[in-house]
Amino acid sequence: MRTLSAVITSSTSFGHCFFHRLTLRHSHKTLTSPLAPCFRRHFTPTMAAPEDSLRKALADKQSEVENQGNQVRSLKAGKAAKSEIDAAIEALNALKLQKASIEKDLQATLSSADGSVNREAFRQAVSNTLERRLFYIKSFNIYGGVAGLYDYGPPGCAVKSNVLAFWRQHFVLEENMLEVDCPCVTPEVVLKASGHVEKFTDLMVKDEQTGTCYRADHLLKDFCNDKLQKDLNITAERAKELKHVLAMLDDFSAEELGAKIKEYGIVSPDTKNPLSDPYPFNLMFQTSIGPSGLIPGYLRPETAQGIFVNFKDLYYYNGNKLPFAAAQIGQAFRNEISPRQGLLRVREFTLAEIEHFVDPEDKSHPKFSEVAELEFLMFPRELQMSGESAKAIRLDEAVAKGIVNNETLGYFIGRVYLFLTRLGVDKKRLRFRQHLANEMAHYAADCWDAEIESSYGWIECVGIADRSAYDLRAHSEKSGEALVAHEKFPEPREVEVLVISPVKKEIGLAFKGSQKNVVEALESMKEKEAFALKADLESKGEVDFYVCTLGKNVSIKKNMVKISKEKKKEHQRVFTPSVIEPSFGIGRIIYCLFEHSYYTRASKAGNEQLNVFAFPSIVAPIKCTVFPLVQNQKYEDIAKDISKSLTVAGISHKIDITGTSIGKRYARTDELGVPFAITVDTTSSVTIRERDSKDQIRVDVKEAASVVKEVTEGLRSWADVWATFPHHSSASADE
Amino acid sequence: MRTLSAVITSSTSFGHCFFHRLTLRHSHKTLTSPLAPCFRRHFTPTMAAPEDSLRKALADKQSEVENQGNQVRSLKAGKAAKSEIDAAIEALNALKLQKASIEKDLQATLSSADGSVNREAFRQAVSNTLERRLFYIKSFNIYGGVAGLYDYGPPGCAVKSNVLAFWRQHFVLEENMLEVDCPCVTPEVVLKASGHVEKFTDLMVKDEQTGTCYRADHLLKDFCNDKLQKDLNITAERAKELKHVLAMLDDFSAEELGAKIKEYGIVSPDTKNPLSDPYPFNLMFQTSIGPSGLIPGYLRPETAQGIFVNFKDLYYYNGNKLPFAAAQIGQAFRNEISPRQGLLRVREFTLAEIEHFVDPEDKSHPKFSEVAELEFLMFPRELQMSGESAKAIRLDEAVAKGIVNNETLGYFIGRVYLFLTRLGVDKKRLRFRQHLANEMAHYAADCWDAEIESSYGWIECVGIADRSAYDLRAHSEKSGEALVAHEKFPEPREVEVLVISPVKKEIGLAFKGSQKNVVEALESMKEKEAFALKADLESKGEVDFYVCTLGKNVSIKKNMVKISKEKKKEHQRVFTPSVIEPSFGIGRIIYCLFEHSYYTRASKAGNEQLNVFAFPSIVAPIKCTVFPLVQNQKYEDIAKDISKSLTVAGISHKIDITGTSIGKRYARTDELGVPFAITVDTTSSVTIRERDSKDQIRVDVKEAASVVKEVTEGLRSWADVWATFPHHSSASADE
Known part of the structure; x- marks a missing residue:
């Protein structure tokens, strides 16, 4: 009944993810950075077999055509018999027909794999209805509009407010979360601590004549897609290379991207002028707070930071108990370089984020059993690496087998599945895709995206990440406020602790002015090092010891330090909680819902197609x-x-x-x-x-x-x- | 039962209004500006009688003390008899005692009129509870916070979301309004058209040494209040002058404010350094859109402009019918110079605004009867001018007597009353205050503020203004898109129209190169002028006629122009709708609700006072x-x-x-x-x-x-x- 009858199976990449923090920007990937990219397109290393063989057949046939053409020409030049020449021409024409037929097959294969024609027609039909009925409107339209800014008109606004009300019911109320509401305007100091000021960038190139800006990866992507879809004469090897570039797009450094752009001779799409080298552009909208202009600020690129900086108060509010979750719904802002794809890539959008704080040593969830039996499409990294498709897996099985890292993460995956399907997302076009190892930040334990299939391909609509203790640690360090939790032991516990006691009198006599450096160096030894020193001192009596603040070795004697392990009573454990973060791009979910709900049916007279949105009641405007x-x-x-x-x-x-x-x-x-x-x-x-x-x-x-x-x-x-x-x-x- | 038992009757001014557009800024008032100020403090011209007479009595007694002192000194100098000197000293002491007693009375009168001690203690008690229970939190507190930015913690956030849900139910659903949702980031062109770029300013002074910025009117206000409350020795005349300055504060130009600051010798409050002259500071947060930095933008200072620019689409959505209302809930931003007063004066806040579009020739409301019998405290401008208090008036009476300009405005006043009281606002501490004639923009037909009394005085929480056609006209003019409505007549109407037909041949002969100027000047005459010219031409045959584009008179003869009235058929009337705008400062309403709901009661043991918030169920977190x-x-x-x-x-x-x-x-x-x-x-x-x-x-x-x-x-x-x-x-x- 849906006009888009064929299930779109292409997993065309869809730009960076909407809501993963820092981690979503590919351009600043360094292996040692704590802000390494977590998102990379789904890469299927196996090549489409029919496309491959057709490209090869086409190239072979082209050679045959050329050979036969030469044959004809040489017969003519050699003044061969007319009958002989005619026969050769007939053979040439037959070959040309065969070549045309292969071209047609290849064209058909490319467009069915891509499906772009059908998908665009479908999208246009949905958009026409949405725009005509004012579900959304280009913002400030009477002034020509601004790219990446949209208004929700009356029915769109009602859908949005219904989705948010259900989100609040499903997550905040049912899970007793602590909802907060923080400002969009954020001082620089907060976003420096979180890493956004330094790292929240995309790589940009400029038209060298006009100064128009483009996203470097988008230009390269467009070039590759264009070649692959429209150029029938590229070889199978060339096609493979281009596909590899597409798959690697998110991993390219500025230099690699620039080199590819040069290699392929990519120029400014509007003017054909040459392009600058790629350079990073920070995506935050900048402003300044107060009349003096001395407090730099930004519009928040996500709502999560507002929760992290309030951790201490929220933990107290929760009776100093873990786990608990805080939640926030609000506007976020990203000054995209050149927004495309309508409602899916915008400069201002509504995020709904949950930060679930949990003891890193106990990530079980008391309500996991309520979602354990759910079974839905999951796409673990192993399946992605081996080129297979997503498959239906039971959630308890996924957690038991370690496919999903822990129960709490699994619980939220289940709750997100229930949320999306109750809104009306088609189960068959919803999958949970695990991040590949190199997509994730090094501190992340595991990360899954709820991806919904739309005419633009598979769209990341919810990210569910176990971000470990990264965010709280960053703010503890920068603010000097300890964002930690305490586990009080029912009874004090006896623990063995390392005790290093430098004998200051002896050290003072030996090293005089350097006494303090030596004492500090001794005290800062780790257990292994300390006991090695102790053993050496006992066997040798005197040992060379490196003091980094002096930049040299000193000679330590047995009487200069006492090293032992002592038993001590501890009353509590102090630790930085881990955070599990489900983060919802509300506008993206709504757009996918529009596509999944839309169908047409013939009017009674049969003379026109009528549009219907099959919204469930909770969503209907x-x-x-x-x-x-x-x-x-x-x-x-x-x-x-x-x-x-x-x-x-x-x-x-x-x-x-x-x-x-x-x-x-x-x-x-x-x-x-x-x-x-x-x-x-x-x-x-x-x-x-x-x-x-x-x-x-x-x-x-x-x-x-x-x-x-x-x-x-x-x-x-x-x-x-x-x-x-x-x-x-x-x-x-x-x- | 409430700890703030005495009703606070002071109508201490409370800064500019939160949500009236442009009109709220006082600093750019010119009588001819379409953006004239709409807000001025409530000025009670009569002076408080006891304060006045006490100041006079104190001054008289001071003279008596001085005279008697001189008397004593001259007796001593003249070596008068000891008994005579002693009697004079005794009289002096008696006078001093009398003076001290008057001082005490004056002090008591001042502090009871002001009530500031009680009010501050009450406010502190409420704030302590609100902060301890995390109703709100200073934003980014671990980094020292930012003035004017607050987070709602879990219970505050729940209260806010309940208030907004009820707002949606009470206004959007019950009135079938068209709710929209527009971005905060707004391109400059929109806010130029609305007048914000030029006029949305406050007057600022700078500490000449440190550069610290202050609001000029706040410094002057603080100075006057301080003198009035703490200086017992100022004369009644001086007190009257200072009170007059307080009342006029919003009407002062930059020059007048600067002159007063100089006259009173006001210096920087923190450093005592001299201050700069006052100059306007635009209160919008500025940013730029897109990577090139070429599209200047601002964070919207109100949500209303998003509705105005969509008028055409919304009118179409409503079947091209008037009246209809559009509504929007969203964040708004004002970069206050030096925010004070906690949650009442913030840099980012939630507005809920309604723009009700109506035919200017028919402002009746079909549902007016549903609110007609409501009776509540109203404060029409006549009562304010005569120094009386607000009094209970029935809404139908207010509309019938013309106190409230029209039924639609009256209907919304009634609906706002129901909204606020159902939320839990105390009816006795809620009044609707009409703007004085000189508070309103010249285009406004009428304007009322719902004011709620709190420990800060009477706070404007909702503004309900009939803004006529100003906003739609401004955007029509700047965008070139006609934002108008059509009234189709059931049958074409015959109307008389003025027809001016210059005879180009004759005019060409007479004025040659200036022909076009003369023709245009003739054609642009209004009816009255045209018929006066016609009469003159008929009586005199030739008349002097001023052509402004030529800057001189020309001589027009009878044969050069035909002027007549002709009958014409018109099928529709095209007009710019009027807009009636109820605009809600959600944070202010919530804060007042906190104060009105708070009380304490003794614990059972009687050893402590327990805090209670008496929220109605719809508000309770x-x-x-x-x-x-x-x-x-x-x-x-x-x-x-x-x-x-x-x-x-x-x-x-x-x-x-x-x-x-x-x-x-x-x-x-x-x-x-x-x-x-x-x-x-x-x-x-x-x-x-x-x-x-x-x-x-x-x-x-x-x-x-x-x-x-x-x-x-x-x-x-x-x-x-x-x-x-x-x-x-x-x-x-x-x-």
Whole structure:
């Protein structure tokens, strides 16, 4: 029934991820950086077999055509017999026909693998409907708009507020999370500590004449895709190379990207001018706070930092107990170099983030059993590396086998799955993809993206990462405030501790002014080193010992230091909690929902295709419409009474008393995804129509509002209602 | 019961208004500017009688003391008799005592009028509780914080989200408004058209040595208040002058403010250094959009502009029909020079704005009758001018008498009243104050502020303005897109139109190269001018006519122009709609709600004062707590079952299974404003306690969740529940 009947299987890469912090930027990858990239496109190393062999067949056939052409020419030059020449020409033409046929097959293979034509047509159909019905609007449109900024119009805004309300219910309320609300304007000191000021960049190139800016990786990606899709004459080897470049795109350094751009002769797409070398551009919007201009600030690129800096207060609020989760919904900002892909790559967007703080030594989750039996598409790194597809795995199995690192991470993956599918995301076009080892920051324990398939390919909509203690440590260090948790032991525990006691008198006599350096060097030894020294001193009596603050060895004698292990009572353990972070790109989820909910069906007359959004009730911008069948004061009064009851019940609805035909009114609201319509066609009872089945039941006027309330709030299914009330059929009630 | 028992009656000014657009800035007032100030402190021209007469009595007594002192000295100098000198000294001492007594009275009068001591103590008590329980937190506190930026912690965030949900229900859903969601980042062109780039400023002075910035009007205000409150020796005349300055503060130009600062010798408060002259500082946070830095942008200072620029689409969405309202909830930003007053003056805040578009010729409202009978404190400009207080007026009377300009404005005033009081704002400390004529922009038809009294004085929390067609006209002009509405006539209407037909041939002959200027000048005449010219030409045959583009008179003859009125058929009327704008400062409303809800009561032992927030259920951050009376597996299991039922019912709640005494657990949650507590003290039935009365009923375990759902959702009152279920009394269930 959906117009996009074929399941899109391409896993075309989709730019950097929306919400992973720092980790999402590829351009500053160094192996030792704590901010190493966590995101890399899904790379399938195996090449598409038919494409490969067709490219090879085409190249072979081209040689044959050339050889035969030479043959014809040499026959002509040698004045061969006409019959001989004609036969050779006939053979040449046959070869040319065969070549054309292979070209056609290759073209078909490329476009079916890519599916870009179908996908673009589908996307255009969805977008047209969304724009015409004001789900979204280009911001500041009367002034020409600004790339990457969109408004949600009335139905889009209602969908967004429904998605957020459900998010709050599903996560904050059901999990007793601590929700906070922090400002967007953030002083530089916070974003320096988090690493954003230094590292939150994309690589940019400039048109050397006009100064227009482009994302370097996007230009290279476009070049490769263009070659692969449109140039039938490249060899299979060349195609393989280009695909390899696409797969490696996120791992290229500025120098590597620049070299590729030069090698391929890529120029400015609009002017064909030469391009500058790639250089990093920080994606944060900058501003300054206060009138003096002395406090530099940025618009936050994510909401998470607001939670981290409040850890101490939140931990206290939670009775100094772990685990607990804090959550935040709010605007985030990224000054994209050249935003494309509509609602999926924007400069301002709503994030909903959870930071779940947990003891690194105990990542079990008390409610894991509630999601353990869920089974859905998972794409562990092993499957990605071996070129296989995502497959259905049970969550408890994934945790038990260590595919998912720990129970808490698994629990959130399960909860995210429930959240997305209850919103209406198609289960078959949702997968959880694990980050490859080199995608993750070195401190991360594990990371999974909920990816939803859309006409743009697989889109990362939720990132679920175990970020270990990185963020709290960074802020502890920079602020000087210890962001730690305490585990009080029920009884003091006896622990063995290393005790190093330098004998200052002896050291003073031996080293005079350098006494302090030697004492500090001795005291800072680790256990292994200390006991090695002790053993050496016992066997040799005197040992060379390197003092780094002096930059030289000194000679340590046995009487200068006592090294031992002593038993001590400890009352608590002090540690930095780990954080598990599910981070939701709300706009992306909503856009994918639009695509998954959209379908068309023929009008009753069969002369046009009507648009429908099959939103579930919790998402639908309006839950119900109320229509008097014909213009008539009595019907209108009843419609208004029902409207009042719906208002009291808190059901968002719309009353339409225009004289438009009932079929047209249904079609109009199907296009907004309104699930139910109440039509007043008598003074005693009304009909209730369900959007997708177009089935109608007949209900007493007084019951209408409460029946709609029950079905929209999920207290009762349509099937149940359908089985209870008399059915109604009417020719007029169709489009 | 409230600790702030005395109603604060002072109408101390409270800085500029939070959400009126441009109109709120006083510093750029010119009478001809379309952006004239709309806000001015409430000025009571009559002086406080007791203060006045006490100041005069004090000055008189001081003279008497001085005279008597001179008398004593001259007696001593003249070596008068000891008895005579002693009597004079005794009289002097008596006078000094009398003076001290007057000083004491004056001091008492000043501090009772001001009430600042009580108010500050109350505010401190509320703030301590709010901060300790994490209702709000200074943002980025571990880095020292940033003035004017606050986070909402868990209970504050829940209160905010409840207030916004109720706002959406009360306005957007019940009034079928079109809600939109636009970005915070806004390109300069939009804010130039709206006037913010040029006019959205405050006057600032700088410490000439250190560069520290201050708001010029704040320094002058502090100086005047300080003198009035602490200097007992100023004369009644001087006091009157200072009060006049306070009243005029918002009307001062930069020059006038600078002159006063010089006259009073005001210096930098921290360093005592001299200050610069006042100059305007634009309050918008600036940034730039895109990588080239070529698109200047700002963080929006209000959400309204996003609605105005979308007018055309929204009008179309509404079926090209008026009236309709659009609404938006979102962050707004103002880079305050030196934010003070905690949550009331911040640099980033949530606004909820409504733009109701209406035909300027018909401002009736179909639902006005629903609010017509409401009666509440109104403060029309006449009462303000005559120095009277706000008084209770019925809304229909206010509209009928023209106190409120029109029905639609009246309707929104009524709806705002219902909104605020249902949230829990105290009716006695809420008033609607009309703007004085010179507070309003010249284009505004009428403007009322919902002011809530807090420890800071009367705070503007909602502005309700009839802004006429100003905003749509400004954007039409700057964007070139006609933001207009059409009224199609049922039948074409015959209208008389002025027709001016210059006879180009004659004019060409007479004026040659200037022909075009003369023709245009003739064509642009208004009706009155044209018919005056026609009459003159008919009587005199030739008339002097000024052509402004030529800068001189020309002589027009009768044969050069035909002027007539002709009948024409018109099919529609094209006009710019008026906009009525209710604009809500959500943070201010919440802060006032905190103050109005807060009270203390003695603990049962009587040894401490316990804090309570008397939030109504719709506002309360958590609706219910569940407590097993003692630690016991059976009770705990029941508590968990009830918790599950509450979750299913969507009731936010908290379960507390710690062994803390039940009294302490009640006290803890009273301090968070939790209205109900379920205590599990048997396995068959539980108690439900109401926060303010501390009354308890006994309810079957199975019924507990649904009873709490009914009372928290307002389906049933506590009184009703109290009348239905058996009462429970327990000594342990008190604090």
